[in-house]
Amino acid sequence: MNLRQLKYFVATAESGQVSRASTLLSISQSSVTGAVRDLEAELGAKLFVRSAHGMDLTDAGRELLSSAHEILEKVDEATKITQRHSSVRGVVSIAATYTVLGYFLPFHLGRLAHLHPGLEIRLSELNRESIEEGLLSNRFDLAVLLTSNIANPELESETLMRSERRLWVANNHRFMRKGKASFEEIADEDYIMLTVDEAAHTTMRYWSTTGFQPKVRLRTSSVEAVRSLIANGQGVTILSDIVYRPWSLEGKRIGTVTTDIEIPSMNVGLAWRKGADLERPATILIEYFKHAFALPQMQMSLTRT
Numbered sequence: 634m635n636l637r638q639l640k641y642f643v644a645t646a647e648s649g650q651v652s653r654a655s656t657l658l659s660i661s662q663s664s665v666t667g668a669v670r671d672l673e674a675e676l677g678a679k680l681f682v683r684s685a686h687g688m689d690l691t692d693a694g695r696e697l698l699s700s701a702h703e704i705l706e707k708v709d710e711a712t713k714i715t716q717r718h719s720s721v722r723g724v725v726s727i728a729a730t731y732t733v734l735g736y737f738l739p740f741h742l743g744r745l746a747h748l749h750p751g752l753e754i755r756l757s758e759l760n761r762e763s764i765e766e767g768l769l770s771n772r773f774d775l776a777v778l779l780t781s782n783i784a785n786p787e788l789e790s791e792t793l794m795r796s797e798r799r800l801w802v803a804n805n806h807r808f809m810r811k812g813k814a815s816f817e818e819i820a821d822e823d824y825i826m827l828t829v830d831e832a833a834h835t836t837m838r839y840w841s842t843t844g845f846q847p848k849v850r851l852r853t854s855s856v857e858a859v860r861s862l863i864a865n866g867q868g869v870t871i872l873s874d875i876v877y878r879p880w881s882l883e884g885k886r887i888g889t890v891t892t893d894i895e896i897p898s899m900n901v902g903l904a905w906r907k908g909a910d911l912e913r914p915a916t917i918l919i920e921y922f923k924h925a926f927a928l929p930q931m932q933m934s935l936t937r938t
Contacts, residue, residue, distance in 0.1 A: 634675055636708060639701045641668035642680065646698050649687040649879030649886070656797075656874075687804075687879065687888060722751035723914035728764040728773040729756060732830045735856075736875050737901055738777060745921060752914055761831060768906050774915040781900035782831055789909075791919070792902035793926040796875040799896075801859075803866040804886035815893040816843040823850035823868035825859050835899075836871065843894055863887050873899035 644654035645665060655662045673680050680694035690698065729738055734756075745754065759767065765785050767773040780790045800814055808814040824847035826833050833852060840847055850868050853859060856876055862868055864881035871892075879887055903922060905911065911919070 634672065636705070638668045638672045639704060641665050642672055643698065643701050643705065645669060645681070645688055646690055646694065647879075648877075649689075650889075651688060653874065653877075653889075687886075689886075719749045719917070720751065721749055721913060721917050723912065724753045724755060725775065725912075725914040725918055726755045726773045727757070727918070728759050728767055728776045728778075730761060730764065730778045730830050731758060732779065732876065733777050733901060734758050741922070741925065744925075745918070748921070749917060752917065754918075764904075768904060771906070771909075774905065774909075774911065775918060776904040777901070778904060779830055779899060780902035780904065781897065782835070783904060787907050788904050789907045790902055790904040791923070792900045793922055794875075794902070795898040795900050796873040797896075797898050798871050798873045799877075799889040800869060800871050800892055801863050801877070801887055801889055802869050803864055804888045806866070806869070806888070808869070808890045809888045811890070813891050813893065816840070816845045819869060819871075819892070820845040820848060822848065824848050825850060825862050825868040825870045826852045827854070827856065827859050827870065827872060828852050829854045829856070832872070835897075839897055857882055860887060861885075871896060875899065875901070 641654065641658065641660075641664070644657055645651055648654045648657060651662050651665050651669075655665050658665070669680060676693070676697070678693040679691050680697060681688040682691055738756075742754065742756075745752065757767075757773070761778060761782055764773065764776045764778055765783070765788060768776055769785075769787055780792045783790050800808065800819060802808045802814075808818070826836060826847070826849045836847070851858075851862065859870055859872070860878065860881040861883060863870060864883065864885035864887050877887075877889065881887060903919060905915070
C-alpha cells in the first residue's frame with residue numbers, strides 16, 4: 634500500500650466516479666482504476682461496487698476511507714514540520730462570496746495559517762456587488778469570488794480554477810441510464826434553481842442560448858435542499874463540480890450526466906482594484922494561490938474541503 638493509492642482511492646470514494654476523480658487529480662482514468670485495483674488486490678477485499686452510475690463503497694471501502702483520511706492527514710502534518718514558516722507579519726482584508734467561502738477557502742485558510750503564522754486574515758462574506766464596491770473603496774485588499782461573474786473594468790482578476798457544470802439527477806433517473814441528456818429533454822423535467830452567488834442569473838444566461846427554458850419548480854438558496862430534492866427524485870438541476878457531493882443528507886445517491894450543449898464553467902479566483910499598490914501581506918496571498926494552483930496535486934485538496 635502506498636500514499637498514491639490512498640489518494641486515488643479517497644478521490645474516487647468522495648467524488649463517486651473514476652472520471653471525476655481523474656479530473657480532480659489531473660491524471661488519466663486508467664491510473665485511478667489501476668491504483669484502486671492494486672489496492673483491492675493488496676487488501677484482498679473489494680472496495681467498490683462498480684456500476685454504470687458510478688462507484689459505490691462496500692463495507693470494507695467505508696472502513697478504509699476513514700483510515701485513509703487519518704493516514705493522509707498525518708502525512709500532511711509531518712510534511713508541514715519541514716516547511717519553513719515565513720516571517721511576514723501584517724493584516725490582509727479579504728472578501729469572499731458564499732460559494733467560495735463554503736466550498737473553496739477553508740482548506741487554504743488552514744494552510745496559510747501554518748505557512749504564515751504572522752499573517753492576520755480578516756474575512757468577510759458578501760455578495761459580488763458589495764465586494765466590488767469594497768475593493769474600489771479600499772475596504773478590502775483582495776477578494777476571492779467567482780471571476781466568471783466579474784464585469785467591472787476597474788478590477789483586476791486572476792482565475793485560479795475552472796469548475797465544470799453538469800446535470801445533477803437522482804441515481805435511478807432515466808438520464809443516468811442514458812449517460813447524457815439534451816436541453817430539450819431537461820426542459821421537460823422539474824428544475825430546482827439554486828439562487829446563491831447569482832446562480833439563477835447565470836443559469837438563465839446559458840439556458841437562453843439553447844432555445845429552451847427550465848421548468849422551475851423551486852428557487853432556493855440552500856445547496857443541501859437542492860441535493861435532497863434531487864436525490865429524492867423531485868427534480869434536476871445544473872450546478873458546478875465544486876459544490877457536488879454524491880450523497881444527500883439522507884444518504885441517497887446523486888449522479889451527474891453530461892449535456893448535448895456545452896455549459897460554461899464556474900471560474901473561481903482573485904480580484905483586486907486595478908492599479909492598487911498592494912502591500913506585502915496581500916501579495917503573499919496572491920503568490921500562495923498562484924503557486925497552489927500551478928500544482929495539479931492541489932486539486933486533490935478540493936475534494937476534502
